[in-house]
Amino acid sequence: xxxxxxxxxxxxxxxxxxxxxxxxxxxxxxxxxxxxxxxxxxxxxxxxxxxxxxxxxxxxxxxxxxxxxxxxxxxxxxxxxxxxxxxxxxxxxxxxxxxxxxxxxxxxxxxxxxxxxxxxxxxxxxxxxxxxxxxxxxxxxxxxxxxxxxxxxxxxxxxxxxxxxxxxxxxxxxxxxxxxxxxxxxxxxxxxxxxxxxxxxxxx
Amino acid sequence: xxxxxxxxxxxxxxxxxxxxxxxxxxxxxxxxxxxxxxxxxxxxxxxxxxxxxxxxxxxxxxxxxxxxxxxxxxxxxxxxxxxxxxxxxxxxxxxxxxxxxxxxxxxxxxxxxxxxxxxxxxxxxxxxxxxxxxxxxxxxxxxxxxxxxxxxxxxxxxxxxxxxxxxxxxxxxxxxxxxxxxxxxxxxxxxxxxxxxxxxxxxxxxxxxxxxxxxxxxxxxxxxxxxxxxxxxxxxxxxxxxxxxxxxxxxxxxxxxx
Numbered sequence: 349x350x351x352x353x354x355x356x357x358x359x360x361x362x363x364x365x366x367x368x369x370x371x372x373x374x375x376x377x378x379x380x381x382x383x384x385x386x387x388x389x390x391x392x393x394x395x396x397x398x399x400x401x402x403x404x405x406x407x408x409x410x411x412x413x414x415x416x417x418x419x420x421x422x423x424x425x426x427x428x429x430x431x432x433x434x435x436x437x438x439x440x441x442x443x444x445x446x447x448x449x450x451x452x453x454x455x456x457x458x459x460x461x462x463x464x465x466x467x468x469x470x471x472x473x474x475x476x477x478x479x480x481x482x483x484x485x486x487x488x489x490x491x492x493x494x495x496x497x498x499x500x501x502x503x504x505x506x507x508x509x510x511x512x513x514x515x516x517x518x519x520x521x522x523x524x525x526x527x528x529x530x531x532x533x534x535x536x537x538x539x540x541x542x543x544x545x546x547x548x549x550x551x552x
Numbered sequence: 553x554x555x556x557x558x559x560x561x562x563x564x565x566x567x568x569x570x571x572x573x574x575x576x577x578x579x580x581x582x583x584x585x586x587x588x589x590x591x592x593x594x595x596x597x598x599x600x601x602x603x604x605x606x607x608x609x610x611x612x613x614x615x616x617x618x619x620x621x622x623x624x625x626x627x628x629x630x631x632x633x634x635x636x637x638x639x640x641x642x643x644x645x646x647x648x649x650x651x652x653x654x655x656x657x658x659x660x661x662x663x664x665x666x667x668x669x670x671x672x673x674x675x676x677x678x679x680x681x682x683x684x685x686x687x688x689x690x691x692x693x694x695x696x697x698x699x700x701x702x703x704x705x706x707x708x709x710x711x712x713x714x715x716x717x718x719x720x721x722x723x724x725x726x727x728x729x730x731x732x733x734x735x736x737x738x739x740x741x742x743x744x745x746x747x748x749x750x751x752x753x754x755x756x757x758x759x760x761x762x763x764x765x766x767x768x769x770x771x772x773x774x775x776x777x778x779x780x781x782x783x784x785x786x787x788x789x790x791x792x793x794x795x796x797x798x799x800x801x802x803x804x805x806x807x808x809x810x
Contacts, residue, residue, distance in 0.1 A: 496656075
């Protein structure tokens with residue numbers, strides 16, 4: 349069984365996630381073949397771009413069901429940025445249904461001036477103390493992560509919110525439903541904070 | 553009801569210039585001074601936990617070269633923060649390759665553009681947030697800000713602000729605003745320029761050119777810049793400009809800009 353598989357479905361920057369995992373001694377495979385993804389011990393679903401384009405790409409490569417099957421078998425999944433938004437049931441950005449792995453919907457930011465859209469830059473993440481993704485974070489005064497996004501996640505069940513961030517509104521910057529995790533921010537671009545978060549995921 | 557929460561801290565972004573694979577720093581886009589090995593500089597900036605890093609190859613387009621993908625890949629593998637790259641980008645394919653090797657944002661310079669088609673096409677495929685339009689600005693004889701082009705491409709037929717509005721409509725998710733006359737002078741940003749552009753465009757503006765001390769960063773942020781970029785400030789030290797890669801501690805930046 350392959351350890352961590354970073355799912356390549358033509359949406360985004362996979363190299364930087366692999367680079368960071370390598371840094372923490374967790375070799376990961378980048379793969380788009382369902383046969384490889386179906387063998388993964390853990391999955392990372394990255395993504396930058398538009399919601400429908402992403403869902404269509406997953407379907408086209410035969411990955412939608414494979415991902416859902418791995419999750420059903422209890423394999424941990426981490427969605428990053430758009431990859432997190434795909435965990436929802438639907439998004440304002442598109443018309444296709446999402447993976448529906450963390451009940452919720454994705455809506456567009458509506459922020460007062462002078463805040464701009466996209467929400468781009470380093471922001472503070474207020475995490476749930478018991479969240480396994482944030483184990484060890486108490487050593488720092490605050491947890492800062494790099495964000496780039498125009499839409500945000502609304503969980504149907506507040507219990508699925510693993511972290512919140514403020515940008516004109518409080519939004520779910522990380523979600524968790526069982527072993528399905530999502531981060532709106534980019535751990536692979538967030539220095540020591542991202543290193544620890546990915547290490548926590550790798551050690552689940 | 554005021555529910556104050558921390559808002560985004562202004563991003564502080566070192567800009568590194570490449571020429572023939574080496575790290576250089578210019579003054580007013582001229583007099584390139586060789587500083588050393590870019591990979592070493594990137595590693596130091598990564599250790600110092602910089603907010604973001606921009607690397608620009610200032611020779612590639614002039615010489616008609618494509619990006620040095622091998623070098624960019626090496627640099628990207630040392631960056632655990634967002635990396636922007638510009639120089640020699642000709643096509644959507646080039647841009648796709650840069651994203652695959654670990655770059656987050658591509659920087660397309662206005663000097664290489666006959667029109668905004670590349671910006672529009674790239675934004676459609678990769679999203680606006682990953683496409684940065686870099687514009688070099690000079691004052692003309694009448695004191696008006698104009699788009700400066702050192703390449704053979706003529707400047708756009710419209711004024712600076714109109715051009716930047718068109719660029720953001722076309723899909724540029726961010727503007728890297730270079731004040732050519734301030735480059736390398738360390739005398740402070742052109743605050744009027746920053747104000748005018750930040751008010752005119754809906755996308756984040758990153759100011760560049762003139763930073764010589766930390767107080768300058770705050771001035772640019774107050775003028776409306778979402779990000780403040782600098783070269784000399786982060787690669788030189790002292791009045792004699794000794795080469796020393798440096799970057800303020802997070803706590804210093806927090807009290808300066810927070």
